[in-house]
Amino acid sequence: MIVDSHVHVGTAGVPLGPADPESSFALWRSRAAAVGIRKAVLMAAPVGTYAAANRAVADLAGQEPGTWLWYVFVNPAADRGRVGALVAAAHSRGACGIKVHWSDGIATDEVARAASRFRMPVLFDPRGEVQIVTHLAGRHPDVPWIVPHLSSFADDWRAQKRLINALVRVPNIFTDTSGVRYYDLLEEAVARAGAHKVLYGSDGPYLHPAPELAKIFALGLGPEDRELVLGGNVLRLTRPALRGFHIRRKSSDTRREEAWL
Secondary structure (H helix, E strand, O other): OEEEEEEEEOOOOOOOOOOOHHHHHHHHHHHHHHOOEEEEEEEEOOOOOOHHHHHHHHHHHHHOOOOEEEOEEOOOOOOOOOHHHHHHHHHOOOOOOEEEEHHHOOOOHHHHHHHHHHOOOEEEEOOOOHHHHHHHHHHOOOOOEEEHHHHOOOOOHHHHHHHHHHHHHOOOEEEEOOOOOOHHHHHHHHHHHOHHHEEOOOOEOOOOHHHHHHHHHHOOOOHHHHHHHHHHHHHHHHHHHHHHHHHHHHHOOHHHHHOOO
8 A cells, every 4th residue: 555645735826736725636636546546644735824724634634534644734933822722623633743844934842742742743844954853853752753855855965965864863753755856865765764764755736646656666675665665654653643533532522622723
């Protein structure tokens, strides 16, 4: 089973494919199905204000439980002081991770505390500022930090090399493969840090899932390592939050919490 660990719903105004969430997701889904991808982690696009966008993703994921996982997108600056409540509300609807994008500011201790409470990974794009991730990972060792694009969608190979070093040294830092153009660095990341540290992701709908998937097969991994990269790792990292969701659903009044979304 292949699980795409990084799929946006909508394009945040970037003129690449349909702008509305449902159409952009339908386009990604048709492309993904053609190469055998039928399960993914969904999240909003980086729009800055996320109440409506998170609701749309939650509604979409809820239409096919078990097929689509989802991460709640938070803005560490604009949502300061209420990140915990936002994440609690999202968790009550099945969110199993948190997404933070550099355009909204850096991830914070407040984000990390919410992730720890609900046993969620944080998918944090630091725009190459690897030292921020290592700092947060050291302060919050129980939180898995997933750094997309080997830390730099802009192909900053120096930052990507620093991220590889962090993958080797820091147990709770991971990466995804989306948008990594320097194939040799992707190969180095797997060779040095291990397949258990690397997640397949497409960054759809911005990028096509097929060429992103081809990079994984080009690595020539053995069956067990390939299974980890193609889905095992993201399922392992999100499982505690999903388990907590099922327990929480039985014991809490989710209607009150959903008002925060």
